[in-house]
Amino acid sequence: MEIAEIKTQLSLAHVLDHYGLKPDKHGKMNCPFHEDKTPSFQVYWKTHTCYCFSSNCPTNGKSLDVIDFIMHKEKTDKHNAILKAQTLIANPETQAMVSREAFLTSMFTYFKNAVYNSKPAAEYIASRTLDHYQTEIGYNSAQFHHGKRKEETLINNCLQYGLLRETAMINARSKDDKAYNVFGKWCIVFALKNKANQVSGLYFRSTINDSDQKHFYLKDRQGLYPCYPNADTKKLILTEAIIDAATLLQQDEIKANYSVLSCYGTNGLTQEHEQAIKELEQLEEVIFFFDGDEAGTKAVHKYSEIIKQLKPSAKITSVNTPEDEDVNSLAQGHDPGILAHLVEKRNDPNFIFSIESKKSVQASIVQEKTDKPLPTKKSKDQTPAATEIQPVPVGQCVMDTANPERITFETEIMHITIWGGIEKENLSRLRISVHVRSKSDKYKTYRDDVNLYSHPQVKKIVQSISESLELPTPHVTQTLTELTEQLEAYRLAERNAQLIAMRPKQYEMSIEERKQAEKLLRGKDLVKHTLKLISQGGLIGEQKNGLLLFFLYLSRITDEPLHAIIFGKSGSGKTYLQTKVSECLPEEAVRTVTSLSENTLYYSPKDFWKHKVLLIEDLEGVYNAFLPLREFMSKQSISKLTTDKDAKGNNVQKVLTVEGPICVSGATTKESIYEDNANRSFLIHIDESASHTDEVMEFQRKQKAGLVNEPSQKEARQLLQNAQRLLQNVKIINPYALELRIPDLVFKKLRTNMHYLRLIEIVTLYHQQQREVKTDSTGQRYIETSLGDIACANWLVKETLLRKSDELSGDQREFFESLKSKSKKDNTFFAKDLRKALRIHPMKLSRYLVQLETRGYIKRTGGNRQQGFEYQVNEWDDYKMLKEGVDILDKKLEHLRSKMNGEAPLSQVLHTAFTK
Numbered sequence: 001m002e003i004a005e006i007k008t009q010l011s012l013a014h015v016l017d018h019y020g021l022k023p024d025k026h027g028k029m030n031c032p033f034h035e036d037k038t039p040s041f042q043v044y045w046k047t048h049t050c051y052c053f054s055s056n057c058p059t060n061g062k063s064l065d066v067i068d069f070i071m072h073k074e075k076t077d078k079h080n081a082i083l084k085a086q087t088l089i090a091n092p093e094t095q096a097m098v099s100r101e102a103f104l105t106s107m108f109t110y111f112k113n114a115v116y117n118s119k120p121a122a123e124y125i126a127s128r129t130l131d132h133y134q135t136e137i138g139y140n141s142a143q144f145h146h147g148k149r150k151e152e153t154l155i156n157n158c159l160q161y162g163l164l165r166e167t168a169m170i171n172a173r174s175k176d177d178k179a180y181n182v183f184g185k186w187c188i189v190f191a192l193k194n195k196a197n198q199v200s201g202l203y204f205r206s207t208i209n210d211s212d213q214k215h216f217y218l219k220d221r222q223g224l225y226p227c228y229p230n231a232d233t234k235k236l237i238l239t240e241a242i243i244d245a246a247t248l249l250q251q252d253e254i255k256a257n258y259s260v261l262s263c264y265g266t267n268g269l270t271q272e273h274e275q276a277i278k279e280l281e282q283l284e285e286v287i288f289f290f291d292g293d294e295a296g297t298k299a300v301h302k303y304s305e306i307i308k309q310l311k312p313s314a315k316i317t318s319v320n321t322p323e324d325e326d327v328n329s330l331a332q333g334h335d336p337g338i339l340a341h342l343v344e345k346r347n348d349p350n351f352i353f354s355i356e357s358k359k360s361v362q363a364s365i366v367q368e369k370t371d372k373p374l375p376t377k378k379s380k381d382q383t384p385a386a387t388e389i390q391p392v393p394v395g396q397c398v399m400d401t402a403n404p405e406r407i408t409f410e411t412e413i414m415h416i417t418i419w420g421g422i423e424k425e426n427l428s429r430l431r432i433s434v435h436v437r438s439k440s441d442k443y444k445t446y447r448d449d450v451n452l453y454s455h456p457q458v459k460k461i462v463q464s465i466s467e468s469l470e471l472p473t474p475h476v477t478q479t480l481t482e483l484t485e486q487l488e489a490y491r492l493a494e495r496n497a498q499l500i501a502m503r504p505k506q507y508e509m510s511i512e513e514r515k516q517a518e519k520l521l522r523g524k525d526l527v528k529h530t531l532k533l534i535s536q537g538g539l540i541g542e543q544k545n546g547l548l549l550f551f552l553y554l555s556r557i558t559d560e561p562l563h564a565i566i567f568g569k570s571g572s573g574k575t576y577l578q579t580k581v582s583e584c585l586p587e588e589a590v591r592t593v594t595s596l597s598e599n600t601l602y603y604s605p606k607d608f609w610k611h612k613v614l615l616i617e618d619l620e621g622v623y624n625a626f627l628p629l630r631e632f633m634s635k636q637s638i639s640k641l642t643t644d645k646d647a648k649g650n651n652v653q654k655v656l657t658v659e660g661p662i663c664v665s666g667a668t669t670k671e672s673i674y675e676d677n678a679n680r681s682f683l684i685h686i687d688e689s690a691s692h693t694d695e696v697m698e699f700q701r702k703q704k705a706g707l708v709n710e711p712s713q714k715e716a717r718q719l720l721q722n723a724q725r726l727l728q729n730v731k732i733i734n735p736y737a738l739e740l741r742i743p744d745l746v747f748k749k750l751r752t753n754m755h756y757l758r759l760i761e762i763v764t765l766y767h768q769q770q771r772e773v774k775t776d777s778t779g780q781r782y783i784e785t786s787l788g789d790i791a792c793a794n795w796l797v798k799e800t801l802l803r804k805s806d807e808l809s810g811d812q813r814e815f816f817e818s819l820k821s822k823s824k825k826d827n828t829f830f831a832k833d834l835r836k837a838l839r840i841h842p843m844k845l846s847r848y849l850v851q852l853e854t855r856g857y858i859k860r861t862g863g864n865r866q867q868g869f870e871y872q873v874n875e876w877d878d879y880k881m882l883k884e885g886v887d888i889l890d891k892k893l894e895h896l897r898s899k900m901n902g903e904a905p906l907s908q909v910l911h912t913a914f915t916k
Contacts, residue, residue: 006085009067012048013102013198015066018088019073027196033058033072040599067177090606100222100683101198103157104191108199111138111189124207125188128243129331134649135246136226138189140204155180162219172385180490184216190242192223195276199223203242206508215241217264224276225262233259233280237343240266240290240299244327248289253340258287265292266299269306278310285315287346292321320461322448345433345449397479399486409483413439413471416479426496429453429861430487436465444469452484472841485610506588509722517722521769527792528879530766536716539580540699541692542573545684548796549721551762552682553613553663556589557729558765561663562758563633565678566621567671567810573696574667575617577686582615582665584720589613595621601628602640602656609662616666619673626677629664633680636660679748682755683803685810730768731782732761736790741892745805752804759797763789787896794889801889805882806853813879814855815840815848823873828861832868862879 016022023029023043031041031052040054059072070088071081094228115121115132121139125132137851145164147156158164164180168379184204192201200223204216225242235258239245245262247256261276263269277283286307291295304316322330330338400408407418417435430452438444446468450461458480466473509517523529531547539546548564555561568574582590591608592615601609609632616622622629632638639657646652664681674679702708734740737757746752764771764785771783806813817840822837823829834843849871852858854875863869 001086001089002083003067003082006082006089007048009089010066010085011102011105012043012050012066012069013099015069015085016043016090017099017102022195031057040611041865043197069812088137100161101194101196101200101201102299103161104202104218105199107144107163108136108138108189108191108202110144110848111140111701112136114139114141114143116189117141121188121207127332128328129250129336130246131250134250137246139207140182140184140187140189142185145180145182185217187216190225190246192221192225194223194225195228195594197227205243215265216829221321222272224272226260229259229261231280231281232282234284235259236261236277236280236283236285237287237289238263238269238303239327240296241326243288247328247331248339250649251336251339252645253337253344255425258343263299263303266295269303274306274310274400277307280311283311284316285317286311287317287319287343289319289327289343289616290321291326292323296321296326300485319343319346334454335451337429338451341431341449341493362540397482397486399483399490401490403495405838406515407487408487411479413475414469414479415439418487422491424491427495428492430484432487434461436469436475438469439469443868452480452487507586507721507725509725509755513718513722515725516719517726518769520719520723521766522724526767526770527763530720533716533720534581534584536713537580537584538713538717539577541695542577543689544796544799545577545687546581548682548684548800549577549665550584551759551766551796553581553665554724554727554766555758555762556613556661556663557724557727557730558762558791559636559661560758561636561661562755562762563663563679563681564665564684565673565681565740566665566667566684566686568667568669569688569811570669572686572688574669574686578615578665578667580619582613583749584717585613586725587719589724590615592617593621594618596625596629598625598628601625601638601658602642606657606659608658610659611661613665616664619666619668619670619677622666626674630680632658632660632662633664636662658776671811679751682797682800684800685803687859688814693909727765727768730765731780732764732785733782734760734764735784736785736787736896739892740790741888743801743805743882743886743888745882747804747807748803752801756793756797756801760785760790760793763792787893787900790893790896794893798889799819802882806879808851808857812848812851816852817879819852819858820873820876825873830863830868 009894017451019032021029021032024039027043028039028848029041029043030036030039031054033052034054034056036054040057041050041052043050049063049065050069052059052061055061062068064072067078067081067085070084071078074081074084112132115138116124116219118139121141122132125137130137145158155164158180159166163183165183167179167181175482186204186208187204187206190203190205191199192203201221202218203225206214206216225245229236237248237254237258237260239248239260239262242262242264245260247835248260250308254260260275263273277286288300288303290300300318304318307314307316315812322326327339330342339471377673398410400410404421405419407421409418415437417437419433419435422430422432430451432452433449434447436446446465448461448464452458460474462473462480465471465476469476510629520526520529520533527547530550531543534546534550535543549566551683552562552564566574566578582592589611590613596616604794628638628640637657637659639655641653642654642656644654685736699708734757740748740757740760742753742756755796764783765788768783773783804808807817818838819829819834822834831845831849832838835842838845840848848860849869853860853871857878858871861870
């Protein structure tokens with residue numbers, strides 16, 4: 001016999017029984033391999049292994065299986081332990097001593113497999129809305145002791161534990177063997193489990209008898225269904241029957257929020273149940289979900305008193321089960337969601353019971369003294385009493401939806417109130433909480449929850465209303481039909497209103513606004529006027545950065561947008577720059593966030609980000625979303641494979657896809673960021689010069705003095721927004737692209753080169769109403785780039801290219817240039833003197849000096865830690881060389897102009913126009 005086969009057939013419980021060992025309810029016991037005063041030996045029933053946590057144990061901290069246990073217990077080698085294990089498996093006397101748990105576990109496994117071989121069993125289980133793939137259910141076909149399965153050990157164990165009973169008859173086929181009565185014949189089977197989660201009992205439910213003698217338990221009933229509640233249970237649902245508990249456990253919403261425990265009928269709250277509930281230290285609420293009959297209500301009343309004694313601090317509530325219904329019948333005849341709905345609508349803790357003969361006992365909710373009278377309609381001529389109901393003309397129905405949480409519906413003889421409104425998301429049902437009362441007698445009322453799309457429920461509530469209000473059934477049916485139709489129309493109108501409200505707002509330009517926008521786009525100095533409008537819109541200084549950002553945001557129209565990262569110290573105006581430029585964009589094109597998670601991107605509507613600008617106020621707020629955000633910036637779409645549940649609760653794969661294109665802009669206070677993020681974007685550094693600071697502060701003073709023309713600012717922004725609304729995504733061809741070059745010193749030249757060419761295309765796109773539309777050989781329309789577009793892009797991109805060519809960060813370069821301005825060539829300086837001159841924090845100064853020294857820009861010539869170190873500048877012309885390298889843009893442009901006999905470079909014109 002193979003080792004794997006031995007482990008399959010021989011359980012750890014069997015081995016422990018053989019040696020007379022019994023762990024406690026927690027699976028612990030004194031170690032059998034050494035002297036043990038306190039239990040250090042832990043048994044793991046699920047894996048059939050055990051472990052001793054004592055350092056004195058000869059097992060040396062090894063996890064033991066059944067063979068290892070026998071080897072250590074018998075103090076022998078592994079070969080003899082295997083032989084001993086085979087003996088335990090084969091020995092009839094030993095097998096007869098198999099523990100109740102081990103034997104019943106084996107039998108229940110057989111019963112579960114029998115379901116797959118019995119069509120009637122599978123059909124019966126399905127008729128009870130149970131899923132044997134999801135819930136552990138077996139079937140007893142009464143064949144487990146026949147044929148090859150018949151052996152003396154099995155028969156003895158079945159007799160011992162009650163699965164077989166001896167008779168005085170002889171088997172008619174064999175003539176020699178005894179005949180046996182099979183317990184639970186043709187029943188579905190459920191396992192009852194002990195505290196160690198082992199099968200310790202079986203419950204049988206007849207599949208052929210629904211009148212009497214349909215519930216069977218093995219003798220010496222032990223265990224709970226489905227198992228002992230988890231120790232951290234806070235909310236516990238008690239059901240009347242095991243099949244009810246199994247039904248609830250198939251509802252994901254209930255399973256996720258509650259523990260479920262079945263009683264064994266209306267007299268079946270056993271001592272084992274009580275002890276299990278008593279040990280739940282975190283228990284907050286016990287919920288009774290018993291049958292909707294008199295016996296069920298009496299049982300709830302009786303058991304609630306017991307629970308109060310066991311757990312005085314626990315809240316006790318009861319589900320108001322409809323009359324003559326139980327959990328399983330509700331699941332059979334209604335939408336599965338009704339169970340969770342009924343649990344949600346369970347009674348308050350201060351419910352009382354009243355028992356009436358031949359009527360279902362229902363829990364009546366104690367009305368609080370603070371309840372206010374129902375509001376009523378007022379006529380023009382009089383003010384009726386608070387409880388008065390106004391008459392409705394004969395043959396008419398009036399519905400009032402002014403208060404969506406209290407919808408009223410009136411006929412000439414009935415007044416219906418729908419509390420809590422109606423469900424607007426799920427159109428497959430129309431569930432309401434309804435209060436019906438007679439206009440002729442205020443004491444004739446009826447309250448219930450009903451799904452108006454469920455024919456059995458409607459039929460039942462019609463009968464109940466007719467009896468309670470003493471009205472003709474046809475009249476009640478007609479009224480509910482009219483109510484349903486009006487509620488459907490109301491719900492559809494509300495949903496349409498929600499969909500309209502969720503649509504992006506589209507701005508409708510007036511004829512005059514369109515004329516002004518077209519005039520701007522067709523004007524001669526479009527870029528110059530655009531920059532002036534941005535300044536008039538509220539941006540102070542930062543003209544070049546502001547215009548560059550404007551063009552980057554404009555790229556959202558295209559299929560390959562550009563992106564921006566704005567660097568600046570705290571309070572330097574980076575968010576101000578981003579905000580002021582974004583105010584010049586159409587409102588429908590901007591999405592502003594302070595924080596963003598990965599799931600927010602993936603679970604957005606498919607077109608939510610398409611052709612939009614995503615403004616991130618601080619990149620630290622989207623740290624967890626950087627990976628999908630980078631892919632979104634590069635590929636303009638992202639997808640994610642996830643697992644979801646279908647209608648039957650099965651796991652299904654689902655692909656979440658979100659489409660762009662999207663333009664991303666973010667601000668940060670960091671000196672440098674992750675290289676992969678920086679490479680995808682234009683790097684914009686805030687102007688932190690003293691002159692710019694003075695200019696901003698002067699504007700702030702004017703603003704507080706009321707000297708700023710705010711209507712003029714709004715008009716400037718509105719004009720730029722309208723101009724962008726007129727632009728279309730057209731194909732751009734740059735006939736000069738082969739002649740253009742970027743500086744050799746630029747890092748990551750491939751991406752930078754593409755960014756440069758794309759910026760030229762965006763400038764061309766902005767001038768589309770000034771360009772001739774041409775058609776290529778395939779019939780596609782396009783416009784061409786001009787030298788003026790290239791000159792404008794050169795003027796805007798120089799600073800960015802300079803930053804991407806410099807190995808120093810923006811703050812480091814600013815510090816180094818300030819250092820050089822305070823020093824003289826070949827002269828040395830001390831760190832303490834430099835700190836006084838630049839007014840910089842000592843720690844930051846030390847960090848900058850170390851970084852510059854490491855890169856060879858300065859060198860240490862003397863000094864010490866006490867008096868300070870002395871330094872000398874090594875590189876005086878490095879920044880000048882970088883600037884000269886960037887000038888290749890203008891040189892190429894001049895070369896092209898000379899070919900075309902052009903005029904003065906537009907870059908020079910722009911510089912003159914906006915700096916003087």
